[in-house]
């Protein structure tokens with residue numbers, strides 16, 4: 219990220235660049251900095267144009283989470299350097315006309331990332347600076363708290379794309395917004411605006427802009443400053459255990475099933491049409 223962008227991000231929140239340190243300098247799709255004073259990590263996705271989760275971004279997120287666990291960070295804010303988009307989800311190019319081994323590797327890497335983020339010991343907040351469709355919504359749901367910029371959209375359009383979602387994604391959505399709302403949302407492949415998302419509990423707060431989103435994320439993390447990290451981490455793991463155990467038990471079978479569905483000609487046709495519409499839609 220340019221010095222200018224750091225300055226606007228941190229100075230806007232009264233944190234000087236000197237109070238932060240760059241955690242990794244060799245990442246291509248992420249900027250990771252840690253505030254020296256409170257140990258909070260800022261993980262900013264910067265994969266242009268819309269933070270599509272290609273293999274590189276997924277792998278860098280996974281590496282970063284492993285390193286943050288080792289560094290005993292006190293909390294993480296997952297965000298984006300882009301004002302309009304938090305994350306545009308999985309890379310549709312990986313889903314179109316895929317080679318079975320390649321697509322299996324891709325989904326299993328994503329699945330591992332989901333479990334890592336969902337099961338992290340430190341508190342996590344998604345400061346969603348804009349749209350968060352599909353995989354972007356999944357990243358947000360893995361965090362403990364979600365702040366989203368107003369006038370953004372969030373949801374998982376799987377059904378509309380002809381994709382039956384793996385059960386861990388369904389479980390994740392159900393645990394976030396309840397079974398009834400999850401059923402309605404996922405079977406319709408519904409995308410919600412910010413107000414609707416707040417109403418069902420898919421997000422926790424609405425922000426005016428990215429600075430406000432980061433500030434609200436920081437406020438959430440501040441509430442943990444007086445809480446013992448070990449007790450907090452153990453409690454979180456107990457609450458999240460059933461979904462994690464379920465993936466460990468059924469993840470491989472789910473993956474096989476998911477990949478065979480993705481490869482079906484009728485699903486490929488739908489995905490092709492979806493991609494065509496995406497490329498040819500009227501931009502706002």
Ligand SMILES: CCCCCCCC/C=C\C=C\CC(=O)SCCNC(=O)CCNC(=O)[C@H](O)C(C)(C)COP(=O)(O)OP(=O)(O)OC[C@H]1O[C@@H](n2cnc3c(N)ncnc32)[C@H](O)[C@@H]1OP(=O)(O)O
Pocket residue numbers: 267268270271302303305306307308309310311325326328329349351352353354356374375376383384387469472473476496497501502
């Ligand atoms: C156990 C089994 C494991 C299986 C794991 C499965 C996990 C299942 C969980 C979730 C399932 C998710 C499936 C997906 O994530 S599929 C991806 C779905 N994503 C979307 O549908 C989002 C599509 N994108 C958009 O709606 C917009 O791009 C938006 C994010 C709103 C941003 O809009 P805008 O700012 O106007 O930008 P553009 O649309 O012009 O996009 C810029 C270029 O980027 C291309 N693009 C966008 N998104 C993707 C994507 N996801 N993959 C590939 N490419 C993408 C877009 O076509 C533009 O390209 P170009 O400039 O060449 O036209």
